[in-house]
Amino acid sequence: MQFKEIVGQAAVKQRLINSVNENRVSHAQLFLGPEGSGSLALAVAYAQYLCCEDKQPNDSCGVCSSCRKYQKLMHPDLHFSYPFFAKHKDDTALTFIEQWREAFIAYPYLSLDIWRDYLDAENKQANINIAECHQIIKKLSLKPFESTYKVLILWLPEYLDKEGNALLKIIEEPQPNTLFLLVAQNQDQILNTILSRTQLIKIPSLGYNDIKNYLIEKHNQTEDAAAQVAYLSNGNLTEALVMLQQDTKGYHKIFVDWLRLCYANKGLEIFPFVDQIAKMGRENQKNFLRYGVSFIRECCLLMAGAGNLVHLPAQELDTAQKMTNVMNIEQAQAISAELEKTHYHVERNANPKILFLDVSLQIIKVLKFKTIPQGTQYIPN
Numbered sequence: 001m002q003f004k005e006i007v008g009q010a011a012v013k014q015r016l017i018n019s020v021n022e023n024r025v026s027h028a029q030l031f032l033g034p035e036g037s038g039s040l041a042l043a044v045a046y047a048q049y050l051c052c053e054d055k056q057p058n059d060s061c062g063v064c065s066s067c068r069k070y071q072k073l074m075h076p077d078l079h080f081s082y083p084f085f086a087k088h089k090d091d092t093a094l095t096f097i098e099q100w101r102e103a104f105i106a107y108p109y110l111s112l113d114i115w116r117d118y119l120d121a122e123n124k125q126a127n128i129n130i131a132e133c134h135q136i137i138k139k140l141s142l143k144p145f146e147s148t149y150k151v152l153i154l155w156l157p158e159y160l161d162k163e164g165n166a167l168l169k170i171i172e173e174p175q176p177n178t179l180f181l182l183v184a185q186n187q188d189q190i191l192n193t194i195l196s197r198t199q200l201i202k203i204p205s206l207g208y209n210d211i212k213n214y215l216i217e218k219h220n221q222t223e224d225a226a227a228q229v230a231y232l233s234n235g236n237l238t239e240a241l242v243m244l245q246q247d248t249k250g251y252h253k254i255f256v257d258w259l260r261l262c263y264a265n266k267g268l269e270i271f272p273f274v275d276q277i278a279k280m281g282r283e284n285q286k287n288f289l290r291y292g293v294s295f296i297r298e299c300c301l302l303m304a305g306a307g308n309l310v311h312l313p314a315q316e317l318d319t320a321q322k323m324t325n326v327m328n329i330e331q332a333q334a335i336s337a338e339l340e341k342t343h344y345h346v347e348r349n350a351n352p353k354i355l356f357l358d359v360s361l362q363i364i365k366v367l368k369f370k371t372i373p374q375g376t377q378y379i380p381n
């Protein structure tokens with residue numbers, strides 16, 4: 001992985017490159033960035049740069065023996081650790097290394113969902129178990145074979161059990177020339193003891209234009225299609241790429257029809273709607289809900305007088321403007337919270353018919369009867 005293959009993130013790339021060229025590589029670093037920001041790809045590109053035998057000012061060379069091994073994730077001094085679904089208690093990340101290489105090379109913007117598909121483990125709980133922690137300690141205690149540096153990239157330390165504390169000693173007193181890169185999404189879910197011992201590299205989510213231009217240039221999307229996906233993906237390139245493979249058009253009509261049914265409290269017509277949604281499949285349902293949340297957010301911007309920040313195509317803008325006549329910000333936020341909650345349950349495989357019927361009833365309450373659920377009220381300063 002070379003820096004040039006990674007979308008945007010110019011400032012982070014420069015900072016990483018400078019740290020190598022100025023000889024300030026800290027041995028334990030935490031790359032913290034939301035899903036789809038490219039944090040894992042950046043960590044791999046950084047390690048490749050560090051070990052490259054012919055470093056260029058702004059990137060690794062891509063052709064030396066080290067780079068070639070890095071590109072296949074087959075360098076003997078490059079190790080990975082990641083959550084997996086242990087079938088036996090002795091399973092470690094190494095058990096799944098073939099799937100890992102295949103997944104990362106195909107999807108450098110890997111998410112846990114995509115990784116789960118590679119592991120064929122639909123509903124199982126992922127984690128990094130104690131056997132894996134011992135394996136990490138063992139790997140890091142060996143001297144590098146070929147490079148000056150031995151690198152271990154640990155993806156999603158959020159999934160370390162309490163046993164993760166076993167790693168503290170190697171983070172604190174590493175072997176010389178070892179580099180420990182943690183790549184995380186949620187700071188609050190990382191063991192504090194680990195957090196306090198690593199240097200933090202914050203990676204922002206991507207900008208709207210970064211994603212839009214990437215989709216136009218690398219995925220041959222039209223300006224309009226790229227704009228729509230960039231807008232829905234909210235800075236998450238992983239999501240944007242998943243959406244490219246699905247039909248996102250049509251969400252607007254279904255969503256608005258749904259709100260209309262709810263507003264009119266047309267109980268009987270809601271059932272066929274729920275059936276239609278239930279047949280969409282999990283990924284589509286998630287995207288549909290995400291579309292709903294984005295659309296409601298744009299309505300809120302309009303209501304707050306910030307129409308200049310709204311990114312909707314003309315026809316959707318027109319509907320959004322009409323929506324602002326039938327709901328206020330408080331109702332919009334309550335609906336948005338219901339959609340978020342539904343998204344959470346879809347991810348956890350709730351029964352879609354029951355789920356969408358329930359959320360429809362909640363939206364009727366909010367839109368028609370103006371009952372705002374507790375805890376969602378907007379509290380002004």
Ligand SMILES: [Zn+2]
Nearest residue numbers: 052061064067
């Ligand atoms: Zn090289």
